[in-house]
Amino acid sequence: MDNFTKAVRFECPDHIPMQFHINASCWHHYDKEALWDLMEEHKLLFPNFKRPASDWMPTYDLVARADEPYTDPMGCVWYTSDNGITGTVLGHPLEDWENFKTWNIADPETTDGLYKVDWAAREKAWADIKANGGSFRGGLRHGHTFLQLCDLRGYQNLLCDMLDEEPLLDELIDKLTDFNLALVKRYVANGCASMAYPEDLGMQVGPMLSPDMFRKYIKPSYQKIMKPAKDAGIPIHMHSDGDIRTLVDDIVDSGVEVINLQDLVNGIDWIADKFRGKICVDLDIDRQSITPYGTPAQIDALIREEVSKIGTREGGLTMIYGLYPGVPLENVKALMDAMEKYAFYFS
Amino acid sequence: MGILNEISENLQKGKAKAVKELVQQALDEGIGAETILSDGLLAGMSVIGEKFKNNEVYVPEVLVAARAMNMGSQILKPHLAASGVTAKGRVCIGTVQGDLHDIGKNIVKMMLEGKGLEVVDLGTDVSAEAFVNAAIEQDCQIICCSALLTTTMGVMADVVKAAEAAGIRDKVKIMIGGAPVSEEFCKQIGADCYTSDAASAADAAVQFCMA
Incomplete structure (x- = not known):
């Protein structure tokens, strides 16, 4: 059993699994050499890092290319203003329900909903990983259900559909559920070690849709698309940004085994009371207040508090940080230091 | 319940169609457009705003209430213009x-x-x-x-x-x-x-x- 699975299953991991993700936009907002120095210094967070050539720049995802609108296989049109920052959908193909008559959902045999995918090549790569004793994680696209509906209809239209009990919405959700289900079955059939279902369901305060709306329209779809992974005993990982406190019981009830949520938005004490020792928390470390504007000492104290309050010797805690431009480099270092230090808090 | 209260209550529940009908009914009963706006529509939005501030309701409720207000306002618009009522700012x-x-x-x-x-x-x-x-x-x-x-x-x-x-x-x-x-x-x-x-x-x- 790998260390991550030990943490998820409360089987005494060697250390708290820590992930530090650097958004692609950082490479033109920071001094690259300085970031690479930090990556070299932090082997636990970046175990396989090899310093690239000095003129290296990332290849940006199609949804994250400034001034290059991208139309995804569902027909949603993405825009961004900064290379590396995932865009937002400004062109909603079903903004007018009239378009539903001629709209076709993307084909799960050729896409993941966001990009074209050569599944045969992917399946070969997964098989190679497994043949070499490794494992791979499966996952739907970020925003597989609720956000996908928002992208197709527009957020406000979608909420009005739910309130008005628009029958076409039920039809659309059925199509989307079938699409996602086909993807999940593929990952499960290929033996993924875990299955991720990332969404964003929360605002800064409160949910993006009411708990009643979630129960009626989204939860049944979640239950269907999580079932194959659940039946296969594969850990189910669910991410959501924002305040999801009023939705979280229903989210967990859908079949989730690892919940990835934001620390300060939901509250460290609330998360600890709710989940400590019961469900594995993949804690999304603050990127709105303490890490961008606090001191290195405050950052250290934050990570210590989170580990001590939410973690246990048996496991049940993993942590992740997403670096975006605007965080002072000394704070980036302080955070990396703290994550590597407190990873061994219970060891 | 008076009709203005009914407008406010329905608006808070996001019942756009009912708000639209009640606003028209209030006009037909001879209630002034400015009164319907302030004591019906804006009064309802004010309640929603306070609840939102206190985390008693969230964005979805605000959104549907605002939609109801907009539908009511559309009915009132020509009447407000005719009586020279202007916005607060x-x-x-x-x-x-x-x-x-x-x-x-x-x-x-x-x-x-x-x-x-x-x-x-x-x-x-x-x-x-x-x-x-x-x-x-x-x-x-x-x-x-x-x-x-x-x-x-x-x-x-x-x-x-x-x-x-x-x-x-x-x-x-x-x-x-x-x-x-x-x-x-x-x-x-x-x-x-x-x-x-x-x-x-x-x-x-x-x-x-x-x-």
Whole structure:
């Protein structure tokens, strides 16, 4: 059993699994050499890092290319203003329900909903990983259900559909559920070690849709698309940004085994009371207040508090940080230091 | 329950069709358009705004209430115009240049309208100059700037500078909001007001317009 699975299953991991993700936009907002120095210094967070050539720049995802609108296989049109920052959908193909008559959902045999995918090549790569004793994680696209509906209809239209009990919405959700289900079955059939279902369901305060709306329209779809992974005993990982406190019981009830949520938005004490020792928390470390504007000492104290309050010797805690431009480099270092230090808090 | 209370109650529940019908019924009963607006529609939005501020309701409830208000307002519009009723103030609003995330901006807009203010929606990705030009051309008392990204919030400082350069800084208040923005940042760039939620923003805007 790998260390991550030990943490998820409360089987005494060697250390708290820590992930530090650097958004692609950082490479033109920071001094690259300085970031690479930090990556070299932090082997636990970046175990396989090899310093690239000095003129290296990332290849940006199609949804994250400034001034290059991208139309995804569902027909949603993405825009961004900064290379590396995932865009937002400004062109909603079903903004007018009239378009539903001629709209076709993307084909799960050729896409993941966001990009074209050569599944045969992917399946070969997964098989190679497994043949070499490794494992791979499966996952739907970020925003597989609720956000996908928002992208197709527009957020406000979608909420009005739910309130008005628009029958076409039920039809659309059925199509989307079938699409996602086909993807999940593929990952499960290929033996993924875990299955991720990332969404964003929360605002800064409160949910993006009411708990009643979630129960009626989204939860049944979640239950269907999580079932194959659940039946296969594969850990189910669910991410959501924002305040999801009023939705979280229903989210967990859908079949989730690892919940990835934001620390300060939901509250460290609330998360600890709710989940400590019961469900594995993949804690999304603050990127709105303490890490961008606090001191290195405050950052250290934050990570210590989170580990001590939410973690246990048996496991049940993993942590992740997403670096975006605007965080002072000394704070980036302080955070990396703290994550590597407190990873061994219970060891 | 009086018809104005009924309008308010239905609006709070987001029942747009009922609000529309009740507004028409109130007009038919001879109630003045201004009274229907203030004691029916705006009264209902005010309750929603307070509940939103106290975390008793959330964005979805605000959104559907605002939709109901808009439908009621459409019926009232010609009657209000005919009787010379004007808005309490005029605000231009948008997300700053480079920022395309408009959910927060749209919620603030709804709250402002719910307080009886006229809103000029400049949309997303609005340059500092466009904010200032709109304020001048549309005679706005307030500019509201929204940002979600740390990489775009700096444009808010440009809006303050552009207002100074255009010579309107003493005539227009600049309000800022969004996830990465803070009171400290507001002071730092010389804006007039930061609020952490949309309902408080609307309250502050009304105060500015009444001053």
